[in-house]
Amino acid sequence: MRSFCHPERPQRAWIAGLDPYLTLAAASAYATVQPARVACTRVTATAHPGEGDDFTQLVTVRTDAGLYRVTVTRASASERWLVFRIAPVTAQ
DSSP: OTTTOOTTSOHHHHHHHHGGGBOHHHHHHHTTOOGGGOOOSOBOSOOEEEEEOSSEEEEEEEETTEEEEEEEEOSSTTSOOEEEEEEEOOOO
């Protein structure tokens, strides 16, 4: 999320900073995002893991623009976690 919350960055710099943390599918999807449309500019608290198992976790991250839900995944317990999706938490 620290790499995501940079709406001031040019698109190429923004995706280059974010890309190492993304799954291939997420990298493809986020490659078309315009950083200027990202509402947050900084993370304001420690991330909190939520639901999940050994291969997929939902993590909540507080930012200056509110909460975001980050879905992270990995194919095996020996692999590192990668971001599959980043989405603002909306009121229900």
